[in-house]
Structures are given as C-alpha cells and as structure tokens.
Amino acid sequence: MSRLVRYSRYLSRFKTPIFPRCQHSTLPFSTTTVDYNKPSRPDPPPIRKLISTEFHGKGVAFCSQECKDNAKVFYEVETKADWLAFDDYCRNKGLKYPLLVKRLACMVISGAASAESLDILQPSNLSHEMVLEMEEGLWFAEERFCYGKYFRRTDGFPHQEMVQQSSACIEAEAAVGNAVYMLPSLYNHDCDPNAHIVWIDNADAQLKALCDVEEDEELRICYIDVSMDHDARQSFLLQGFGFKCNCLRCSSGD
Numbered sequence: 246m247s248r249l250v251r252y253s254r255y256l257s258r259f260k261t262p263i264f265p266r267c268q269h270s271t272l273p274f275s276t277t278t279v280d281y282n283k284p285s286r287p288d289p290p291p292i293r294k295l296i297s298t299e300f301h302g303k304g305v306a307f308c309s310q311e312c313k314d315n316a317k318v319f320y321e322v323e324t325k326a327d328w329l330a331f332d333d334y335c336r337n338k339g340l341k342y343p344l345l346v347k348r349l350a351c352m353v354i355s356g357a358a359s360a361e362s363l364d365i366l367q368p369s370n371l372s373h374e375m376v377l378e379m380e381e382g383l384w385f386a387e388e389r390f391c392y393g394k395y396f397r398r399t400d401g402f403p404h405q406e407m408v409q410q411s412s413a414c415i416e417a418e419a420a421v422g423n424a425v426y427m428l429p430s431l432y433n434h435d436c437d438p439n440a441h442i443v444w445i446d447n448a449d450a451q452l453k454a455l456c457d458v459e460e461d462e463e464l465r466i467c468y469i470d471v472s473m474d475h476d477a478r479q480s481f482l483l484q485g486f487g488f489k490c491n492c493l494r495c496s497s498g499d
C-alpha cells in the first residue's frame with residue numbers, strides 16, 4: 246500500500262486530535278489509544294463518486310458539476326500556455342513542486358483560488374533540503390489531487406499504484422473513499438501538534454489551531470495516536486509513514 250493511501254486513511258480517522266498540546270481548548274479531546282481495526286471515531290465524510298465526462302478531449306472525471314465548472318476555469322488558463330518543455334523537464338528530473346506552483350498559479354489567475362494560496366509556497370524561504378523534502382512529500386503529483394472541491398483524473402502517468410488504489414475504492418462504490426488534499430498534504434507531523442484537520446460534511450477540510458500560533462511558527466498536525474510512548478510512536482511513524490520523527494517531543498525523549 247502506498248504511503249499516500251496509508252496517510253490519507255490515517256488522516257481521515259482523526260477528526261479530532263488525540264494528544265493536544267493546549268488543554269484549554271474547547272475541542273473534544275481524547276487521550277485514549279485508538280484501535281485502528283475498530284475506529285471509535287466517526288468516519289470521514291463519504292467521497293462523492295466521480296461523474297464521467299469528457300473535458301477538452303481528455304478523459305477526466307469529476308465528483309460534481311461544481312468541481313467540473315471550477316476546474317474548467319483554471320484548466321483553460323493553463324492550456325493557454327505551452328507547458329510541454331516545463332512539464333518534460335519536471336518529469337525527467339522527477340520534480341513535482343514546480344508543477345504544484347504552476348497549478349496554483351493558474352488557479353489564482355483564473356480566480357479559482359485566492360492569491361493568498363500562493364503564500365504557502367514562499368520559495369525564497371526554503372532551503373535546498375526543504376525543497377527536497379517537499380519533493381518527497383508531494384507524492385500526490387499533478388496527476389490526481391483534490392484541491393477544495395476539485396478532483397481530477399487523467400491517464401498515462403507514473404504513479405499507477407496510487408491511482409489504482411483510489412480508483413479501486415471508487416469503483417467499489419465504498420461508502421468511504423480516499424481523497425488527496427493538496428495543501429493539507431504539506432503539513433508535517435508533530436507528536437505535540439499545534440493544529441489539526443477538521444473534516445466537514447461535504448468532504449471539505451479545514452485546519453483548526455489548537456492554541457495561539459506565533460507568526461512564522463510552523464503549523465504541524467498529528468498523523469498518529471500520539472498517546473503512545475516514544476518508542477511506539479517512532480516505530481509507528483517509521484514503519485507506517487517511512488520517516489524518523491524529529492519533533493521536539495521526540496527529540497527531547499518525551
């Protein structure tokens with residue numbers, strides 16, 4: 246199973262944070278260990294089934310007419326320029342970050358996203374190592390992602406496993422499916438998070454701060470049940486998500 250699918254499934258389970266840093270918050274918290282086989286939390290909202298449609302001659306499916314209309318606007322902006330050399334360069338180098346920037350820029354130009362959406366990119370503040378890490382994290386690529394209400398599918402691209410997993414879920418008409426959320430995918434994990442993702446009934450996601458956040462402070466969410474002890478958390482994150490957690494709580498030995 247791809248890291249992406251595992252990640253989206255874990256995230257989907259955590260409608261509420263499990264180990265909040267700020268106990269004064271009024272959010273419903275729990276510090277109990279989650280049994281992943283029998284989730285005690287409400288399921289995430291169902292992902293709407295994609296409707297088949299033909300879009301600019303390419304086979305593209307959307308979850309609703311609204312998604313289709315939203316996508317059309319920025320897709321038209323995107324296709325006004327010749328991106329062939331740009332896309333080829335990114336594919337050859339395995340770069341996804343510039344593709345994300347392109348897509349976001351076209352969304353902003355078309356009015357499908359606000360200019361503030363670009364704030365998250367801030368390339369001038371990123372070190373080379375951070376860009377490399379982002380590249381690693383951007384497995385949602387340009388081929389298939391959800392941004393707000395937008396869900397697009399194209400064919401003939403490299404990340405087959407991801408597509409097959411998601412498509413299989415949709416084809417099985419499962420009540421709960423997988424979606425990839427572009428901006429929330431950029432949040433790093435912290436065993437003492439300062440934010441968490443709230444799922445809304447229509448499958449939108451919102452980020453909620455768990456405490457006062459300083460300007461320039463990184464927003465970090467939790468991917469796992471952080472009521473586990475240090476070793477269990479490290480092992481869970483390493484085996485389940487493929488990284489060694491470097492958060493303050495872990496580095497300070499709990």
Ligand SMILES: C[S@@+](CC[C@H](N)C(=O)[O-])C[C@H]1O[C@@H](n2cnc3c(N)ncnc32)[C@H](O)[C@@H]1O
Nearest residue numbers: 378379382430431432433434488489490491492
């Ligand atoms: C969903 S992505 C998070 C966003 C990613 N850093 C990016 O820039 O796209 C998950 C990846 O971020 C990195 N990461 C997230 N939280 C981390 C943590 N606490 N310690 C070390 N690496 C972390 C790992 O490489 C992980 O595979």
